[in-house]
Amino acid sequence: xxxxxxxxxxxxxxxxxxxxxxxxxxxxxxxxxxxxxxxxxxxxxxxxxxxxxxxxxxxxxxxxxxxxxxxxxxxxxxxxxxxxxxxxxxxxxxxxxxxxxxxxxxxxxxxxxxxxxxxxxxxxxxxxxxxxxxxxxxxxxxxxxxxxxxxxxxxxxxxxxxxxxxxxxxxxxxxxxxxxxxxxxxxxxxxxxxxxxxxxxxxxxxxxxxxxxxxxxxxxxxxxxxxxxxxxxxxxxxxxxxxxxxxxxxxxxxxxxxxxxxxxxxxxxxxxxxxxxxxxxxxxxxxxxxxxxxxxxxxxxxxxxxxxxxxxxxxxxxxxxxxxxxxxxxxxxxxxxxxxxxxxxxxxxxxxxxxxxxxxxxxxxxxxxxx
Amino acid sequence: xxxxxxxxxxxxxxxxxxxxxxxxxxxxxxxxxxxxxxxxxxxxxxxxxxxxxxxxxxxxxxxxxxxxxxxxxxxxxxxxxxxxxxxxxxxxxxxxxxxxxxxxxxxxxxxxxxxxxxxxxxxx
Numbered sequence: 001x002x003x004x005x006x007x008x009x010x011x012x013x014x015x016x017x018x019x020x021x022x023x024x025x026x027x028x029x030x031x032x033x034x035x036x037x038x039x040x041x042x043x044x045x046x047x048x049x050x051x052x053x054x055x056x057x058x059x060x061x062x063x064x065x066x067x068x069x070x071x072x073x074x075x076x077x078x079x080x081x082x083x084x085x086x087x088x089x090x091x092x093x094x095x096x097x098x099x100x101x102x103x104x105x106x107x108x109x110x111x112x113x114x115x116x117x118x119x120x121x122x123x124x125x126x127x128x129x130x131x132x133x134x135x136x137x138x139x140x141x142x143x144x145x146x147x148x149x150x151x152x153x154x155x156x157x158x159x160x161x162x163x164x165x166x167x168x169x170x171x172x173x174x175x176x177x178x179x180x181x182x183x184x185x186x187x188x189x190x191x192x193x194x195x196x197x198x199x200x201x202x203x204x205x206x207x208x209x210x211x212x213x214x215x216x217x218x219x220x221x222x223x224x225x226x227x228x229x230x231x232x233x234x235x236x237x238x239x240x241x242x243x244x245x246x247x248x249x250x251x252x253x254x255x256x257x258x259x260x261x262x263x264x265x266x267x268x269x270x271x272x273x274x275x276x277x278x279x280x281x282x283x284x285x286x287x288x289x290x291x292x293x294x295x296x297x298x299x300x301x302x303x304x305x306x307x308x309x310x311x312x313x314x315x316x317x318x319x320x321x322x323x324x325x326x327x328x329x330x331x332x333x334x335x336x337x338x339x340x341x342x343x344x345x346x347x348x349x350x351x352x353x354x355x356x357x358x359x360x361x362x363x364x365x366x367x368x369x370x371x
Numbered sequence: 372x373x374x375x376x377x378x379x380x381x382x383x384x385x386x387x388x389x390x391x392x393x394x395x396x397x398x399x400x401x402x403x404x405x406x407x408x409x410x411x412x413x414x415x416x417x418x419x420x421x422x423x424x425x426x427x428x429x430x431x432x433x434x435x436x437x438x439x440x441x442x443x444x445x446x447x448x449x450x451x452x453x454x455x456x457x458x459x460x461x462x463x464x465x466x467x468x469x470x471x472x473x474x475x476x477x478x479x480x481x482x483x484x485x486x487x488x489x490x491x492x493x494x495x
Contacts, residue, residue, distance in 0.1 A: 021403075032430070033403065036403065036404055037403060037404060037429040037430065038404045038429060224403070224429060224430055227430075228429060297406070297407045297451070297454075298407050298409065298427065299406065299407060299427050299432070301431075301432065321429060321430065322406040322407075322427070322429050324429070329406070329407070351409070351425060
């Protein structure tokens with residue numbers, strides 16, 4: 001796809017005005033950074049960063065049987081998801097692989113799914129094909145903003161006219177009027193910090209973004225910082241760390257298989273790949289996603305093989321880069337179970353040299369969610 | 372001599388009888404914040420256009436090609452602990468390595484400062 005065919009988000013002009021370096025991502029022209037990834041990353045950890053994530057997909061599912069119908073496609077507990085709450089969920093395939101990872105919000109009159117940009121068209125087709133009796137609406141006229149960091153709540157509160165957000169906990173999702181704009185707001189994000197994800201009409205996105213940026217604590221942050229922040233927080237990236245060929249248990253996402261959907265649960269199984277996933281939940285998986293800390297200063301990036309002590313291949317790196325907050329390189333990857341315990345020593349061939357890495361517990365930085 | 376430049380955005384400059392090599396200000400600007408530099412060992416023989424070093428930014432790894440053929444004399448040891456010098460002083464303190472040239476005529480194939488400036492402008 002050439003750059004002339006890239007789609008623009010509703011904030012494209014704002015990005016250019018702020019000196020964004022634009023990069024193609026999932027068919028969109030997206031801001032990689034506005035001057036420096038490391039500065040934006042560190043600002044999110046100490047104040048607040050505003051991310052344009054309008055490339056992501058929003059899919060609204062309505063109908064009397066929507067909760068049950070969604071449960072037939074994902075191992076989440078949607079039936080008991082209270083109104084005003086959001087859950088992390090996985091669309092699975094018949095082999096137990098992950099078609100996409102997403103958030104499911106119960107907004108009362110309907111469920112709202114927030115899905116990955118690269119998956120949104122296929123997700124909508126998948127849902128339309130399988131959610132019989134439900135209406136599936138994938139509006140393309142919305143914007144999504146993520147405000148992330150310890151100063152996010154205070155900054156968002158200003159747009160509420162000083163409204164109180166202290167009763168809104170991590171993974172709450174509700175309608176709020178921000179700067180006079182009707183928005184759907186979830187207290188969640190992809191950085192490991194407290195923060196909010198705001199869905200609003202495209203035509204009002206720039207107004208809200210400018211209002212937030214008027215707060216000196218808030219700075220724009222691009223996809224580069226989004227990636228380094230999520231990696232430090234140990235959050236998996238679909239298409240890199242998880243995908244159709246990795247199961248939730250292999251990915252360390254067994255917690256996203258709800259108790260009610262597990263063997264012996266109220267609505268056990270009944271989702272694609274349940275046989276594989278439930279068997280792995282009780283018996284374990286042969287490989288697991290692990291955190292990795294390269295012992296030198298060289299990043300070990302996606303695609304590098306992981307070798308055990310005898311030189312045999314025991315896995316592969318799926319994400320890797322530099323962690324600005326931890327100040328050293330970090331990677332995520334799969335390792336055979338016997339090499340996956342924290343402290344295990346592995347090696348990765350990079351440009352003809354074998355670099356040592358240590359398996360580390362995830363996340364690399366502590367989560368600061370508002371619970 | 373004056374500084375010479377390649378189309379791959381390396382610079383080379385004679386100082387104290389050897390040739391110092393680095394990447395240009397334009398290159399560091401394009402790469403973004405540099406977090407690691409892999410340098411050739413002293414004594415290694417490189418040929419012009421060969422991958423001689425690697426710069427790692429937050430996002431990606433990029434190869435640095437040797438602008439000249441010859442033997443590496445010294446790698447810039449400061450870059451091991453301070454790779455950000457490449458961003459701060461790309462064409463001075465952030466030099467990568469020094470080398471002896473086995474064929475000084477290769478210098479004639481490189482651009483001078485004016486030609487390189489025009490070349491960079493043509494990329495915009």
